[in-house]
Amino acid sequence: MAILPIVVHGNPVLHRPAAPVTTFDEELQKLIADMEETLDASNGVGLAAPQVGVGLRLFNYHFPNTDGVPERGVIINPVLTLGKISTQDPDPDTEEEGCLSFPGYGFPLKRADWVSVSGLNEKGEPLKFEATGWFARVMQHETDHLDGKLYVNRLNKKWTARSKKVIMREGWTVDGNSWLPGTDPDPFGHDMVD
Structure with a gap:
């Protein structure tokens, strides 16, 4: 297993729809294992294949939940059915998201509080479950990510303006930026000692 570099906002793979997974071979299993190790090293809660430069429809997650779903998993070719999304402004204190491909920043975003998830596991077997709260957000x-969108593409007008300033300031309008979890400083400060 290996820790993979996480690509940042300007990389084109993050801005185009990923291809469905059709082959469940050793190469796919290695990618899943490498993504697991990368997710652990990043201190994140989810990692999609495009975030490590691979344009395939799969992601892994590590998120304790109360929905009866294992806290670690892989979802391949996911299909989501979303509950209602509120039209109110997002709460900066309780609805702030971050992203490993938009490292070091967070912005508030409204999401559905319930989703139905279906797809395949790492063996190609069907899976289906419901997720609520922050697990639904993940x-x-x-x-x-698999649809070529980052969460900053969904922000309201106020927060979109702020995220665009970050993109310009950080130089994330072009390809070539990445960071290596476990080697580079954690952009969200998880490696800081109190």
Whole structure:
């Protein structure tokens, strides 16, 4: 297993729909194992294949939940059915998202509080479950990556303006930016000692 570099906003793979997984071979199993190790090293809660430069429809997650779903998993070719999304402004204190491909920043975003998830596991077997609360948010965030969207593409006008300033300031309008979890400083400060 290996820790993979996480690509940042300007990489084209993050902005185009990923291809469905059709082959469940050793190469796919190695990618899944490498993504697991990368997710652990990143201190994140989810990691989609496009975030490590691979344009395939799969993601892994590590998120304790109360929905009866294992806290670690892989979802391949996911299909989501979303509950209602509120039209109110997002709460900056309780609805802030972050992203390993938009490292070091967070912005508030409204999401559905319930989703139905179906897809395949790492063996190609069907899976289906419901997710609520922040677990539902993780499912939506990671599936967006597979559709060529980052969460900053869904922000309201106010927060979109702020995210665009970050993109310009950080130089994330072009390809070539990445960071290596476990080697580079954690952009979200998880490696800081109190």
